[in-house]
Amino acid sequence: LKRTTSARELLLAIGRGRGPTLRGQLESELRAAIRTGRLPGGTALPSTRALAADLGVSRGVTVLAYEQLIAEGYLTAATGSATRVATRPSHSAAPAAVARSVDAPRYDFRPGLPDVSVFPRRAWLSSLRRVLDAATGDALGYPDPRGALQARTALADYVNRTRATVAHPDRMVLCSGYAQGLRLLAAVLRSRGVRRVAVEDPGHGGQRADLQAMGLGVRPVPVDGGGLQVDRLRRLDVGAVLVTPAHQFPTGVVLAPERRAALLEWAAARRAVVIEDDYDAEYRFDREPIGALQGLAEGAVAYLGSASKTLAPALRIGWLLLPAALVDRVALAKLHADHGSPTLEQLAFADFLERDGLDRHLRKVRPIYRRRRDALLAALKSRLPGLRVEGVAAGLHLMVSLPPGTDEEALADAAMTQSVRIYGAGPHRSRPGPPALLLGYASLSESDIEAGVALLARVLATTASTARPRRARIWDPAERALAARVAADDAERGRQTG
């Protein structure tokens, strides 16, 4: 073994004023030298006395540093012999998987994304300030897994007033966005014996995948101009149904009154749970929003909502309003998942609701979004006059039929070369269907909408149709990129071991 004798050979340099303490610097330098292999395992270190003299520090510094690194496993000491660098097993560290973020296109027609540039920062900060001023220990310790009582109370009042629900704080569980709420609910339903859930077709592809990931089978039920074809439920052996009654995703239709009644009758007869996804009911431009189904049958409906489409997705504020039989179970599932959502933001949201902040914000954005919808309709009419448009009355996106044989994915790829991101309907269909796009308009200015549609029209004119269009499974670009990297890594490992 090589006998190292001086700080110069160790290439250690420490100095006053360079870091928190001389000892801390010495430890860091030694750790780095050992990690990089510059000091290989087995190397003998100089004595603490010699090193202290070399570095011009007191011997206490070197003694404590060696002790620390012995405790951490970087060095080893044996009585009567030199302190040495510990021999470390070589770990085959794969090169870092650099998870690049997906490049943001100039025109992103992402459906369901509100305009976050109008997020009410000042009001939100004021709410946060009031909450922090008033916060007691309860607000800073481990959260109630259902969410802070004040937040559940303010939310119950809000949904009762604006969504015609029958909500009580004891029936509410706050969660991290709609996505977590659906997963928690799915896990609880499964633990209560539900094995299959009916879903709308077309219907949200991510939610279908969420249900499947939680061990539930999904049974697609067609949607027509009156929403879910409720009569088809009778032929299915399902314990629950996931519906978007106020504004069907992605077609934008409203569940017809007689079907609302039939749906609740079916649920009562089957003792099935109706999962009501009230995802963007606040946006109905030409008349009043339709009240929630939950208000008609609170014992049968598990209602989900979120602030992602009204305020900002980054808040990750969602909620469940549950039948009595489910609320404790969902709360326990929430506790197990993450011990509850962050409390200060819940309290800020409560304060914001109590001061009518959300009403004010919606009054402000509704006309903005309506104008953007009108701009999108006008652009489509002038640039792509042949295409049928659905879902005009409400929401944050339109559904646009494409010429038969159009490959949604090829079109999306071609549009991306023009920095236009569009979203095919394919991932939201359980079975192949006519090609269509979902065009979100809320987060784009009117001139961007016009420019984006002009580019899209040019791309569409040069995209050939095909007899067998590709089918995409995942709609979200971020998820798609991550899943592709994981799949590539799986394949690579398969090659290595196969």
Next chain:
Amino acid sequence: LKRTTSARELLLAIGRGRGPTLRGQLESELRAAIRTGRLPGGTALPSTRALAADLGVSRGVTVLAYEQLIAEGYLTAATGSATRVATRPSHSAAPAAVARSVDAPRYDFRPGLPDVSVFPRRAWLSSLRRVLDAATGDALGYPDPRGALQARTALADYVNRTRATVAHPDRMVLCSGYAQGLRLLAAVLRSRGVRRVAVEDPGHGGQRADLQAMGLGVRPVPVDGGGLQVDRLRRLDVGAVLVTPAHQFPTGVVLAPERRAALLEWAAARRAVVIEDDYDAEYRFDREPIGALQGLAEGAVAYLGSASKTLAPALRIGWLLLPAALVDRVALAKLHADHGSPTLEQLAFADFLERDGLDRHLRKVRPIYRRRRDALLAALKSRLPGLRVEGVAAGLHLMVSLPPGTDEEALADAAMTQSVRIYGAGPHRSRPGPPALLLGYASLSESDIEAGVALLARVLATTASTARPRRARIWDPAERALAARVAADDAERGRQTG
């Protein structure tokens, strides 16, 4: 069917200045009357003209209200006949499960709870203000599932500096507290073929349950004065091991240097993953904290930390630092679980870290907690001199041996009658072991510690020992209460159907 003819018979009252719009009031009144059964299914409503006249409102109000309630399913209309109240299926709504919060005791010796009354509110609010002032659309849209880049960067710098890790922002995933991080990691390990995980015994009972809930078997490995008995790992067929090397939970011992080396050798030979729970490494009162294992073997160690024990559990800020092969998979699992944690709080945490807010806070609280530890030691010495105390050097709790035969649960119940909450070690043992308590001291004042221990000593003196003490499975009172309610409900349903 009864023919209702007037607003007075309907008991409807609306008026100007009582709500947002006359129509909204009318709709709310009708919904409420239908829900409560005051207007039973089939009841015919007066014509819109007659009702408008009765109420003294324009006919437009009644027409639009009826249309709205027809769309929502409260009313039905058939051409040429009166609008009627819809017949609703009766849902056997169980009485609301009133989920009471557990009463807070006067003296709560909860282990691991920091003193949230010293939470740096002003600095945190300043960070939030800066973040909201500077926030771009990226900060308010759908989050990066791994967490905001700025937060991952600040955290990587922080753990590298204070925990001697080898962290890079690309290897970090922010999550909702430690609990979610462990669950995400467990799910990914399972998907990669891991079936069993070694855990410390005693070791955190909640984490053992988390691993099991994610489908992993656990294999307990005894802990002695040098931490995990690493040589016992060789006899086990496990793909990972969960360890608390810097400060073992709950005993408070430090993993001995030679065992650190042996653990990493074992992991390299088995290609196993070391899950390093660095839960309260920041609190070491008598010397420097021990650096993380991760810094010695970044390719083999999945490192978890959180702000719950340094700042406040309510923030729900936790993080994972992962080997390259796991990071995309954990990010995808995080996306599926909840689409990422709230962004604004991550950015506030980044700002807080960048300004050395956490260092400053820890410098402030460490001496406070040390004094409280000393107060607890003094109180135990004077009131309960016979009991052996462990885990003194670090952390936020002590472990106190109880006289043989003491029933931890009976003692805890008796203490609660004196408004003292104590925590038995039982839920953290894989096998029955000698009775002991975990006494957290960080969130109690010195005088409360003295008073609480005095009460505890009195209770202990009157608690009889037993040959077969009860064993508790769940340590957390909130979880215990929820789980008990769910179990009682299950039993009730079993009786009803059985």
